[in-house]
Amino acid sequence: MDWVYISQLSKHIGEDIEIRGWLRRKRSSGKIHFLFLRDGTGFVQGIVEKSSVSEEVFRTAKKLKMESSIIVKGTVKSEERAPGGVELLVKEIEVVSIPEYEFPINKPDHGIDFLMDNRHLWLRTQRQFHILKVRHEIIKAIRDFYNEREFVLVDTPIFTGSIGESAGNLFELDYFDYGKAYLAQTGQLYLEAACMALGKVYNLGPTFRAEKSKTRRHLIEFWMNEAEVAYYKHEDNIKLQEELVSYVVRKVLENAHEHLGALKRDMKKLEKIVPPFPRITYTEAIELLQKKGFNVSWGDDIGGDEETAIAEEFDRPVVVEKYPRKMKAFYMQPDPENPDVVLCDDMLAPEGYGEIIGASERIWQKEVLVKRIKEFGLDLDSYDWYLDLREYGTVPHSGFGMGVERVVSWICGLEHVREAIPFARTLYRIHP
Numbered sequence: 001m002d003w004v005y006i007s008q009l010s011k012h013i014g015e016d017i018e019i020r021g022w023l024r025r026k027r028s029s030g031k032i033h034f035l036f037l038r039d040g041t042g043f044v045q046g047i048v049e050k051s052s053v054s055e056e057v058f059r060t061a062k063k064l065k066m067e068s069s070i071i072v073k074g075t076v077k078s079e080e081r082a083p084g085g086v087e088l089l090v091k092e093i094e095v096v097s098i099p100e101y102e103f104p105i106n107k108p109d110h111g112i113d114f115l116m117d118n119r120h121l122w123l124r125t126q127r128q129f130h131i132l133k134v135r136h137e138i139i140k141a142i143r144d145f146y147n148e149r150e151f152v153l154v155d156t157p158i159f160t161g162s163i164g165e166s167a168g169n170l171f172e173l174d175y176f177d178y179g180k181a182y183l184a185q186t187g188q189l190y191l192e193a194a195c196m197a198l199g200k201v202y203n204l205g206p207t208f209r210a211e212k213s214k215t216r217r218h219l220i221e222f223w224m225n226e227a228e229v230a231y232y233k234h235e236d237n238i239k240l241q242e243e244l245v246s247y248v249v250r251k252v253l254e255n256a257h258e259h260l261g262a263l264k265r266d267m268k269k270l271e272k273i274v275p276p277f278p279r280i281t282y283t284e285a286i287e288l289l290q291k292k293g294f295n296v297s298w299g300d301d302i303g304g305d306e307e308t309a310i311a312e313e314f315d316r317p318v319v320v321e322k323y324p325r326k327m328k329a330f331y332m333q334p335d336p337e338n339p340d341v342v343l344c345d346d347m348l349a350p351e352g353y354g355e356i357i358g359a360s361e362r363i364w365q366k367e368v369l370v371k372r373i374k375e376f377g378l379d380l381d382s383y384d385w386y387l388d389l390r391e392y393g394t395v396p397h398s399g400f401g402m403g404v405e406r407v408v409s410w411i412c413g414l415e416h417v418r419e420a421i422p423f424a425r426t427l428y429r430i431h432p
């Protein structure tokens with residue numbers, strides 16, 4: 001008998017096959033056991049009928065507990081009402097192991113702390129399976145997007161000696177004789193170097209921020225996709241972001257439809273995500289917030305609640321551009337029409353999922369950059385190589401970073417970003 005994965009069962013209707021997996025749940029009556037099986041590719045119901053198996057097989061089915069590992073042989077039967085359209089008429093069961101204790105995650109209403117403490121086991125439940133599958137499709141779509149457009153993947157370092165974003169939330173460590181080093185907050189500075197060599201580049205990797213904010217959108221370790229393109233200006237940059245985000249949503253709707261359905265995501269809302277996206281300036285955003293009763297004035301930060309209030313006005317992601325120079329990172333190009341603001345944008349997801357992209361045109365003139373590094377109180381010496389990029393063949397260039405978990409949360413419709421990553425690192429949690 002051939003070993004077949006559950007996802008492939010519909011190609012084997014009427015055949016005798018073998019599944020290697022685990023028992024998720026069991027329902028029994030005197031004459032029949034329903035084994036809900038999983039194998040990492042999907043879920044299927046196996047039926048053990050007393051009248052059609054040996055006594056021994058029926059007894060084995062009876063003693064199986066949740067998360068027993070088993071190899072099951074049987075006949076694939078078409079069943080319209082079943083998820084995936086099939087079920088399995090079980091003939092034989094080979095036990096690999098039966099746990100001694102009851103599986104801890106066995107109720108629909110465990111508290112979140114308990115679930116996070118048991119994240120290594122929680123991953124096995126259906127909801128987490130579907131979320132991780134969507135995450136996988138999102139990351140695949142991101143890579144396909146860049147590959148189709150001749151971008152080159154450039155893996156940027158995780159240890160760095162130059163502060164990439166801001167001094168406020170760095171993880172600092174000792175780096176041999178060198179002294180202080182940091183965990184990367186961003187790979188951007190390295191992508192800027194790489195785009196001068198390869199034109200269009202991107203990365204996808206973990207980034208680290210010692211954020212003291214405990215919100216449903218913040219992780220300490222999160223994955224970021226960044227892109228950087230030589231000769232791109234602010235406008236080109238925004239267009240690329242719109243194309244990326246709408247591409248990812250479209251591909252996930254195509255390829256992960258089943259998983260979004262299982263998560264009960266309202267897919268009608270995702271179908272609306274087509275460019276161009278609405279666009280407002282930071283100044284207009286502040287005016288909008290004031291109209292909505294927020295106590296904010298020009299120059300104030302736009303926090304989580306404010307982001308939600310702005311995004312509420314639109315059914316697609318909204319691009320908020322040209323923030324005050326003083327609130328943004330040192331490397332952003334001032335707007336030639338108004339040097340108090342910079343040529344940057346934040347993309348805010350609809351439905352209250354907050355900022356999914358941070359972006360800007362970069363300062364490409366050496367003297368302007370030196371001035372800004374000093375203004376920010378950063379250590380000029382550690383940027384010698386970064387300033388070289390403005391010495392040799394400097395050109396305007398632009399790029400952005402997209403937070404993978406924020407996008408996963410939005411596309412899946414999650415309440416909290418901790419479910420969007422296999423093992424979340426948050427302010428109070430690094431275990432398991």
Ligand code: 4AD
Nearest residue numbers: 186188218219222226355356357358399400401403
């Ligand atoms: O806006 P940020 O800080 O931008 C940068 O780091 C730039 N250097 C990127 C670039 O231009 N190459 O971060 C980018 C995105 C945010 O828009 C947000 O989606 C996500 O990363 N992000 C976080 N996601 C989860 N937890 C956190 N603590 C996050 N901080 C930022």
Ligand code: MG
Nearest residue numbers: 346355357358
């Ligand atoms: Mg940002």
